[in-house]
Amino acid sequence: MSKILLLKPTNGLSSLSQIRNLSSSLLVHRKPPLFFSYAQSLPLFSPGPHSLFTHHQTHNPNFPIRALNSPPTKEEEESNEEKDKAQEGGDGALPTSGSKFVKDDEYPSGEFEMIKFGWWLSFLVKLRMLVAFPWERVKKGSVLSIKLKGQISDQLGSRFSSVLSLPQICQNFTKAVYDPRVSGIYLQIEPLSCGWGKVEEIRRHILDFKKSGKFIVSYVPLCGEKEYYLACACGEVYMPPSAYVGLYGLAVQSSFLGGVLEKVGVEPQIQRLGKYKSAGDQLTRKSMSKEVCEMLTSLLDNIYGNWLDTVSLTREKGREEIENFLNTGVYQVERLKEEGWITDILYDDEVRTMLKERLGQKDKKNLLMVDYRKYSRVRSWTLGLEGGRDQIAIIRACGNITRARSPLSVPSSGIIADQLIEKIRSIRESDRYKAVKAVVLRIDSPGGDALASDFTTAVDFGTNMMRAKILKT
Template sequence: MARLLVLRSAPYHRSSLSAAATAITSSRSASSPASPAATSRRPSAPSSRLRGPPSRRRRLWPRARRKEPLPAAPAFVVEELGWGTQLAVKLKMLVAPPWKRVRKGSVLTMTLRGEISDQLKTRFSSGLSLPQICENFEKAAYDPRISGIYLHIEPLSCGWGKAEEIRRHIVDFKKSGKFVVGYMPVGGEKEYYLASACAELYAPPSAYVALYGLTIQQTFLRGVLEKVGVQPEIQRIGRYKSAGDQLGRKSMSNEVKEMLGALLDNIYGNWLDTVSSTHGKKKEEIEEFVNSGVYQVERLKKEGWITDLLYDDQVQIPSLADH
């Protein structure tokens, strides 16, 4: 039978904790009578630190870290451009070739779909990148020729962290006084999370919006390895260490279910808080509406989740220029 060898790693120990434990043990043994042999093995440096009044004794164990709030992103503020910058922009607009000129009052059309990369894309590479998307929102906020954004939202294959960053830039763009109109033909929780930041949201009558909740799936290969005669050797350190579960198990362990459940509860709780604050409703009302089963797009329009059911060519963007 063939064997699949997996590298083993020893558990990690902090040297400061082990040194502190040794010092505390030696100080306790110093207060009790001990043999000369035991005294000779006792370190002298830690015992000398414990001499003197208790108020002057130095702590040998690591202090507990204070819980500090996580750093938040700085608030986005649209600042007025100086006269020099405005003059440079106007001159650049005058000397621009005809195919690069943009009329004042134009609407920027953006499409979000598929995978979104973390790395900056070149002009010869296909796909979307998070830096370019965020930069487009910032440029459109300062560009005097852009009156608003028409945002097409289609099924996404990115994580919730990227979706949160894009939504934050949509909200920051609205601080410039310009409008954002969304159009979502197909979507789920992640797509609607972005669409809820738009001032108005449209969808076609044949739209498919699936608000079924959040799920996480995992693939396990233990059964396949048994059929081909491969026996994996995995050393598990700790109940919540699941790096080798894909090769050594056929299903999720209770500890993994606990971790993934906590992660889903955190993401879903943030989704409920954001959507409820957007619609001006209580969190319990939004959760009850989603749990009732949302399968018809007409119901979303009736409850105010979608502005209207229109096809793409029926959406009147110029009428929204006063937003």
């Protein structure tokens, strides 16, 4: 399943992903082969005023010719080094056209920056709120209520879908930053069944929201590693007295049917390429191979190490202190409060009463709140976040990758290579997408047909866009 979402970058209101310093990886100073003069010209990318990337050409540095049986003398080597430094500008970096250097700070950092609206845009936003549709109206001083639970899809959710949508969650955080009617966020976190990549993206939007100066409060009745990873980013963490705490660390388990199939006389025929490919191990092996164990151990160590570093930085505790505390076995909520892991022990209604007092709504019967699904229907245009003429196309594809749709498959099941290629080509060729300056291809897939993936990677977005490849996440 794949969809196209067009975003218009605003003047500092969009949070772009961090762009790596391409010049440091592309411009590598290499020695020329013997008997030949060597010239090198590599492309650099730097952000232009009207597009995401502007193409530049580097200066062609000429390298001296060296004879095979005549090594250079010490004086010649020193002279050559001085010439190289003069051509490089004296700091060891290859110059670009016009003797201008591409610095790290010239690329977008990806960090969210809170931009204050001027008096005209503020007046325009208030006017739009007055004439907004009934389902877009929110009472001033309301608290945005978001309940994270279970599966989180990478697709845009429909009105009748019960599954949480990651794009809508992130959009709601961004809209709440600039919405003067929203005073803060009440985040209820229950057991999550999504991957760590989605958890990390939600956490980044929590940190971005806190830059607005508004409060965000988390309530966690069932706490695991993922749930606490999100909750600690909010700053204020509340749990009920009967909360279930399961901070045991990370683990992975697999089941193998090789012995069962062997007893019934079934011999699976599996084609395997590479020792780290484990798709057929469940049917052929009786236990986990050393290579797969090595791979999974490396992944778990990386995720758990990042978890420890992030929590220690957030709670201002040492990494060893946190690791030793978890190894003792944490089952009681009182211990978490004593050690400073949570703010207080309160029930849900007590947290709401506390927020009423904080917002000066003691005279009201209930706390003014707006639900996540209702707030998802508030347009960015209403809040002055519509952006400019230049657009970024986001293609979201979820599910297993296949070449063609089977007769019994549901229209929204999996990534069909032919359909995805057509969408990419439509952006490149259609007049409707002339304003598109960049394409972001998001893949949420466990894998699938290798040939279908290869077909998709061969599609070129055009001369003004970067070439995209499918990445399995």
